[in-house]
Amino acid sequence: xxxxxxxxxxxxxxxxxxxxxxxxxxxxxGMQITGSQFTDTTAIFGNDLGTLPDFPAEIRAPIGxxxxxxxxxxxxxxxxxxxxxxxxxxxxAMNPAALKVNIRDLKKGGTIIVNIDSFEKKNLELAGxxxxxxxxxxxxxxxxxxxxxxxxxxxxxKDLPLGTKTANKCKNFYALGLMYWLFDRPxxxxxxxxxxxxxxSPDLVEANTRALHAGYNxxxxxxxxxxxxxxxxxxxFTQGLYRNIMGNExxxxxxxxxxxxxxxxxxxxxxxxxxxxxxxxxxxxxxxYGIITFQAEDEIAAITSAIGAAFxxxxxxxxxxxxxxxxxxxxxxxxxxxxxxxxxxxxQRGGPSTGLPTKTEQADLLQAIYGRNGECPIPVIAACTPSxxxxxxxxxVRIAIxxxxxxxxxxxxxxxxxxxPWLVKKYEDLPKIxxxxxxxxxxxxxxxxxxxxxxxxxxxxxxxxxxxxxxLEKQNITGNVNYEPENHELMVNLRAQKVxxxxxxxxxxxxxxxxxxKLLVLGWGSTYxxxxxxxxxxxxxxxxxxxxxxxxxxxxxxxxxxVLKSFDKVLIPExxxxxxxxxxxxxxxxxxxxxxxxxxxxxxxKEIEEKIEEILHGGK
Amino acid sequence: MTTDIxxxxxxxxxxxxxxxxxxxxxGCGDYSILxxxxxxxxxxxxxxxxxxxxxxxxxxxxxxxxMDTYGFHTIHGRATAVASGVKIANPDLSVWITAxxxxxxxxxxxxxxxxxxxxxxxxxxxxxxxxYGLTKGQYSPTSERNKITKSSPVGSPEYPFNPTNLALxxxxxxxxxxxxxxxxxxxxxxxxxxxxxxxxFLEILQNCNIYNDGAFFLYTxxxxxxDNVVYLQHGKPLVYGKNKDKGIKLDGFHPVMVDLxxxxxxxxxxxxxxxxxxxxxxxLSSFVDHAHLPMPVGVFLDIARDSYEETIAKQFEQVYExxxxxxxxxxxxxxxxxxxx
Numbered sequence: 001x002x003x004x005x006x007x008x009x010x011x012x013x014x015x016x017x018x019x020x021x022x023x024x025x026x027x028x029x030g031m032q033i034t035g036s037q038f039t040d041t042t043a044i045f046g047n048d049l050g051t052l053p054d055f056p057a058e059i060r061a062p063i064g065x066x067x068x069x070x071x072x073x074x075x076x077x078x079x080x081x082x083x084x085x086x087x088x089x090x091x092x093a094m095n096p097a098a099l100k101v102n103i104r105d106l107k108k109g110g111t112i113i114v115n116i117d118s119f120e121k122k123n124l125e126l127a128g129x130x131x132x133x134x135x136x137x138x139x140x141x142x143x144x145x146x147x148x149x150x151x152x153x154x155x156x157x158k159d160l161p162l163g164t165k166t167a168n169k170c171k172n173f174y175a176l177g178l179m180y181w182l183f184d185r186p187x188x189x190x191x192x193x194x195x196x197x198x199x200x201s202p203d204l205v206e207a208n209t210r211a212l213h214a215g216y217n218x219x220x221x222x223x224x225x226x227x228x229x230x231x232x233x234x235x236x237f238t239q240g241l242y243r244n245i246m247g248n249e250x251x252x253x254x255x256x257x258x259x260x261x262x263x264x265x266x267x268x269x270x271x272x273x274x275x276x277x278x279x280x281x282x283x284x285x286x287x288x289y290g291i292i293t294f295q296a297e298d299e300i301a302a303i304t305s306a307i308g309a310a311f312x313x314x315x316x317x318x319x320x321x322x323x324x325x326x327x328x329x330x331x332x333x334x335x336x337x338x339x340x341x342x343x344x345x346x347x348q349r350g351g352p353s354t355g356l357p358t359k360t361e362q363a364d365l366l367q368a369i370y371g372r373n374g375e376c377p378i379p380v381i382a383a384c385t386p387s388x389x390x391x392x393x394x395x396x397v398r399i400a401i402x403x404x405x406x407x408x409x410x411x412x413x414x415x416x417x418x419x420x421p422w423l424v425k426k427y428e429d430l431p432k433i434x435x436x437x438x439x440x441x442x443x444x445x446x447x448x449x450x451x452x453x454x455x456x457x458x459x460x461x462x463x464x465x466x467x468x469x470x471x472l473e474k475q476n477i478t479g480n481v482n483y484e485p486e487n488h489e490l491m492v493n494l495r496a497q498k499v500x501x502x503x504x505x506x507x508x509x510x511x512x513x514x515x516x517x518k519l520l521v522l523g524w525g526s527t528y529x530x531x532x533x534x535x536x537x538x539x540x541x542x543x544x545x546x547x548x549x550x551x552x553x554x555x556x557x558x559x560x561x562x563v564l565k566s567f568d569k570v571l572i573p574e575x576x577x578x579x580x581x582x583x584x585x586x587x588x589x590x591x592x593x594x595x596x597x598x599x600x601x602x603x604x605x606k607e608i609e610e611k612i613e614e615i616l617h618g619g620k
Numbered sequence: 621m622t623t624d625i626x627x628x629x630x631x632x633x634x635x636x637x638x639x640x641x642x643x644x645x646x647g648c649g650d651y652s653i654l655x656x657x658x659x660x661x662x663x664x665x666x667x668x669x670x671x672x673x674x675x676x677x678x679x680x681x682x683x684x685x686x687m688d689t690y691g692f693h694t695i696h697g698r699a700t701a702v703a704s705g706v707k708i709a710n711p712d713l714s715v716w717i718t719a720x721x722x723x724x725x726x727x728x729x730x731x732x733x734x735x736x737x738x739x740x741x742x743x744x745x746x747x748x749x750x751x752y753g754l755t756k757g758q759y760s761p762t763s764e765r766n767k768i769t770k771s772s773p774v775g776s777p778e779y780p781f782n783p784t785n786l787a788l789x790x791x792x793x794x795x796x797x798x799x800x801x802x803x804x805x806x807x808x809x810x811x812x813x814x815x816x817x818x819x820x821f822l823e824i825l826q827n828c829n830i831y832n833d834g835a836f837f838l839y840t841x842x843x844x845x846x847d848n849v850v851y852l853q854h855g856k857p858l859v860y861g862k863n864k865d866k867g868i869k870l871d872g873f874h875p876v877m878v879d880l881x882x883x884x885x886x887x888x889x890x891x892x893x894x895x896x897x898x899x900x901x902x903x904l905s906s907f908v909d910h911a912h913l914p915m916p917v918g919v920f921l922d923i924a925r926d927s928y929e930e931t932i933a934k935q936f937e938q939v940y941e942x943x944x945x946x947x948x949x950x951x952x953x954x955x956x957x958x959x960x961x
Contacts, residue, residue, distance in 0.1 A: 459710070
């Protein structure tokens with residue numbers, strides 16, 4: 001490379017703090033792979049990041065249609081960030097449908113890179129365009145780059161023994177290579193991934209490697225792009241070893257660590273359902289850690305087999321999403337009545353019914369807390385970031401065993417598939433989860449209670465402790481079937497008190513920002529990132545607003561009421577019609593203000609900020 | 621069963637009776653089944669603490685409360701699924717499921733089928749009384765068509781399941797039938813059920829003297845039994861009748877009854893029972909309430925196949941052999957990491 005060119009290249013680099021990129025194409029275009037490769041590279045490069053995959057429920061919707069568009073957005077930054085970005089700075093549209101669907105999420109003045117080869121009559125019609133948006137004025141105000149992604153890919157692969165169909169599938173790596181050039185990323189991580197992924201087919205290794213290089217080189221030589229962008233590694237990270245982690249993966253390894261820590265077998269009973277199936281896949285893959293996965297015939301068998309495993313002395317876990325939660329309801333009652341430890345994980349998605357399988361929502365909160373027959377209290381905890389899924393899973397196992405109770409974990413599609421850098425935990429630093437199986441015969445009764453009101457856990461196979469449990473009301477202490485009115489009321493109260501007591505064993509609710517004042521934003525679950533981003537912006541604007549985030553929803557931290565009442569107003573943003581608001585109103589008689597969104601996508605920080613400003617200044 | 625055999629402890633039937641009062645209706649067939657199970661267990665050599673009785677909902681599902689073993693009275697239809705988790709989490713246990721025809725074939729039909737095809741090493745006793753007892757007398761999935769019940773005052777419009785046939789269709793490995801009113805045979809069948817490695821399905825014809833009294837009297841009462849029941853015995857011809865003068869032979873695909881005194885047929889013409897033949901089991905299982913053929917009782921099928929939990933154990937062994945047990949910190953690190961200094 002001549003010095004002159006090198007100099008020009010350096011000159012044309014523009015340093016920016018944060019960038020949001022969205023890859024979009026047909027479901028078969030490999031956009032999820034492209035996005036996750038860009039993510040891995042960016043994570044290892046040292047940026048902070050947040051991701052938002054967005055894909056249709058259909059596996060391969062008809063090519064070229066708007067409903068077949070699959071997208072992957074990520075924000076990366078040299079600063080501390082909390083979301084995948086409100087709007088994209090750069091959109092890569094592999095076809096007209098991808099442009100059509102995603103243009104609304106592109107920043108005004110943003111950059112669009114289109115695969116010009118796919119902008120022909122048929123695809124334009126399928127996307128619902130009359131004419132082409134590249135030639136009318138509809139894209140005025142954007143920087144539009146037309147790149148022959150398909151043609152160039154086919155051209156450089158023409159001497160390889162691949163059919164056109166296969167060669168065509170390499171075009172996402174061409175696009176990725178171009179993005180690596182544009183954002184000055186190293187290609188090694190993806191090159192290594194290609195080698196591993198296609199190890200069995202040297203031609204595919206060669207083809208994808210060539211496509212990646214070709215895309216990169218195109219950026220370098222075409223002089224089409226005025227400048228490259230540089231996002232320097234973030235400096236806020238504390239020292240240590242980092243990895244990138246997705247929510248469902250974090251949940252899975254949290255469960256495995258809990259099993260490892262207790263020395264107990266873990267039994268996952270699960271029926272495949274989006275967006276929870278990846279936990280089943282992850283745990284099945286990690287057999288060497290001794291996890292038993294049982295793909296049940298339905299959601300009911302999934303939970304009831306896990307209850308059976310818990311009765312046997314294993315950690316019973318079941319994973320699902322909203323529709324599956326509904327089916328498991330009766331069995332949850334059995335776990336409450338028999339007071340067995342069980343972890344029920346609900347990766348929420350848009351409802352009701354089948355709803356929006358691949359889109360996110362937080363509308364199962366009331367179902368989780370209240371949705372059962374009878375007085376049926378179950379602790380409910382919710383993860384707030386992808387990496388928090390690890391801690392929440394671990395905590396769920398701790399509570400389940402300590403209190404001999406089912407525990408519901410709420411996550412959602414956004415956390416499940418979203419990712420962020422994570423300071424890798426050392427196993428040695430995890431708190432010990434105590435397990436005490438009863439073996440002493442003297443004085444045993446199945447419904448004796450310890451100081452936490454937990455009954456003894458007995459493994460069948462223990463001599464002298466043979467006993468029966470079941471779904472009929474239990475006599476206090478003996479556990480015999482009993483229908484007496486006083487006993488029933490006593491048992492209802494004991495079960496409620498046991499769950500309530502957990503409030504003494506969890507951290508107090510923390511307030512970010514001023515400890516009292518005009519406005520508190522109260523969140524739960526995956527809104528954490530959007531609320532935190534909104535808070536940062538509000539702070540920069542000089543607006544006084546605080547944030548508290550509930551990870552424990554039943555019971556809530558002991559100081560919840562005190563925290564809420566330290567503020568004049570409480571705003572609750574939720575991806576539902578106001579379910580936490582309802583609970584806060586009924587529990588604490590606080591006139592909470594709801595900010596509710598049910599569009600299958602997370603809040604934009606901007607949306608929360610607008611509401612905050614409306615409350616603080618009447619909309620200004 | 622894979623359960624340890626002990627010769628140190630000698631039990632009697634009484635050792636398996638819990639301290640709970642039995643709340644079945646007087647005269648119910650369930651009493652006999654409970655008694656035969658309690659009488660058979662001592663001979664099986666399984667220590668008491670390894671026995672787990674699991675049930676769903678229904679009259680027969682109260683069974684675990686009456687056994688002084690580990691027990692779990694679960695929810696309607698799900699005993700088989702709960703039992704699956706119990707057994708997979710601890711394959712050393714001797715797991716027994718008691719279920720009624722409504723519990724197992726109706727609300728729990730799905731789990732029933734999947735248990736059989738997975739072939740977990742558990743014992744499944746179905747108390748078939750062809751009626752819903754606990755909910756006070758509605759027709760069940762094994763009730764005969766046109767049956768008049770509380771929920772079918774002009775007759776049930778539904779055709780019944782044939783339980784043994786259904787179990788065969790679900791790829792079961794042990795399928796048998798016995799009757800509450802034949803204690804000796806029932807004990808023998810319970811023993812066979814326990815000994816089989818894999819899911820053992822035993823259908824027990826059980827009289828509900830309140831809502832479906834006499835449903836099986838043709839097969840259980842002295843006057844009619846011998847002419848209407850054929851006892852299946854491995855390697856033996858299918859002979860039955862008061863005077864052992866009737867037999868069953870195959871006419872093409874059709875089983876037919878023949879008279880051994882007709883001067884035409886002899887015992888050499890008859891079907892020989894073979895417990896290892898799935899095809900024969902299909903034929904035999906089709907004689908239920910047949911106009912011209914007797915009700916078979918005994919073991920229809922007993923074949924060996926790896927149990928689910930054995931397969932799982934083998935998979936774990938293979939994984940450990942290949943790469944050893946996992947290092948937990950490697951799991952936490954994942955595939956790629958970077959260091960911030």
